[in-house]
Amino acid sequence: MPLNRREVLGSLALTGAAALLPELALAQTAPLARPVPSSGEALPIVGLGTWITFNVGDDPVARDDRTEIMKAFFDAGGRLIDSSPMYGSAQPVIGYGLEKLGHPKPLFSADKVWTSEGDEGPEQIEASHAHWGVDRFDLLQVHNLVAWEKHLDTLFAMKEAGKLRYVGITTSHGRRHEEVEKIMNTHDLDFVQLTYNMADRDAEDRLLPLAREKGIAVIANRPFRRKELIYRFEGEKLPAWADEIGAKSWAQFLLKFIVSHPAITCAIPATTRVDHVRENLSVARAPLPEAELRRRMVAYIKSA
Numbered sequence: 111m112p113l114n115r116r117e118v119l120g121s122l123a124l125t126g127a128a129a130l131l132p133e134l135a136l137a138q139t140a141p142l143a144r145p146v147p148s149s150g151e152a153l154p155i156v157g158l159g160t161w162i163t164f165n166v167g168d169d170p171v172a173r174d175d176r177t178e179i180m181k182a183f184f185d186a187g188g189r190l191i192d193s194s195p196m197y198g199s200a201q202p203v204i205g206y207g208l209e210k211l212g213h214p215k216p217l218f219s220a221d222k223v224w225t226s227e228g229d230e231g232p233e234q235i236e237a238s239h240a241h242w243g244v245d246r247f248d249l250l251q252v253h254n255l256v257a258w259e260k261h262l263d264t265l266f267a268m269k270e271a272g273k274l275r276y277v278g279i280t281t282s283h284g285r286r287h288e289e290v291e292k293i294m295n296t297h298d299l300d301f302v303q304l305t306y307n308m309a310d311r312d313a314e315d316r317l318l319p320l321a322r323e324k325g326i327a328v329i330a331n332r333p334f335r336r337k338e339l340i341y342r343f344e345g346e347k348l349p350a351w352a353d354e355i356g357a358k359s360w361a362q363f364l365l366k367f368i369v370s371h372p373a374i375t376c377a378i379p380a381t382t383r384v385d386h387v388r389e390n391l392s393v394a395r396a397p398l399p400e401a402e403l404r405r406r407m408v409a410y411i412k413s414a
């Protein structure tokens with residue numbers, strides 16, 4: 111049986127976090143949200159990635175198009191936007207859009223530090239603040255564990271000083287999971303970001319259970335394996351029972367699987383299309399599949 115809105119919010123209550131949820135999570139029209147374990151703050155279960163899709167340079171038409179993506183995202187109740195200094199012009203393009211949209215209050219800014227010289231972290235973070243046009247980020251993550259020891263020192267010191275709300279690390283493509291596990295066990299992380307989708311499920315074995323045990327929020331990147339999964343299935347029929355979980359397209363089917371894992375806080379699909387933002391955000395509506403239906407989804411994918 112799929113989980114409905116009441117049951118999903120009920121599971122939040124079990125964490126003791128429901129009392130802390132802002133109105134956003136409880137409003138009938140808002141997307142489903144999960145609490146960040148370290149604070150109880152509710153985050154909608156679908157966010158927005160910006161790798162490649164927001165790297166459009168100074169092209170004014172493309173910049174306005176990306177602003178429309180962000181507008182549609184906020185209009186649908188989205189909050190978390192993920193970027194990195196590694197993503198070319200994505201940061202200034204986000205900053206351009208935020209300014210045009212009047213710096214929407216719901217924004218949850220998730221950026222990264224990515225430089226092999228640990229000492230260069232603070233300077234890079236200052237440049238990222240300027241690109242986004244924000245005084246402080248909600249979340250900073252050490253991108254792909256690059257120089258992670260030094261950068262984590264910087265990020266924890268910033269958090270301590272009130273210059274940052276949450277600290278995290280990222281990996282992708284299933285890389286360096288043993289090291290990620292070690293850091294999760296030895297550092298007081300708020301977030302970990304990793305690849306989790308219907309074809310990349312290694313994280314289910316150790317990292318997702320560990321995240322639940324340690325109270326670490328999880329951001330799922332590469333939900334479509336950069337569109338490979340959409341291409342793989344678009345010629346196939348959706349199963350009739352996809353309707354039971356409100357999945358009307360393969361994109362929704364794939365996303366519903368990711369965000370229904372109880373350890374996942376949110377997935378961050380990237381897109382260049384307003385209709386796709388809306389389609390992706392509508393996944394954050396009940397119902398979500400529970401364990402038995404999730405097993406059926408995996409079996410169906412394997413046989414497709």
Ligand SMILES: NC(=O)c1ccc[n+]([C@@H]2O[C@H](COP(=O)([O-])OP(=O)(O)OC[C@H]3O[C@@H](n4cnc5c(N)ncnc54)[C@H](OP(=O)(O)O)[C@@H]3O)[C@@H](O)[C@H]2O)c1
Pocket residue numbers: 158159160161162163192193253254280281282303330331332333334335336337340361362378379380381382383385386387389390
């Ligand atoms: N190590 C790290 O920290 C790391 C590594 C990888 C990724 N990330 C983060 O994760 C984000 C997502 O991963 P990703 O960018 O690799 O790829 P992705 O989100 O798996 O796939 C993006 C592709 O999916 C398509 N798409 C999106 N919504 C769709 C829909 N409803 N229907 C059909 N197609 C759809 C987009 O095409 P259209 O433009 O046509 O919609 C785009 O080409 C990144 O942008 C980045 O923020 C972080």
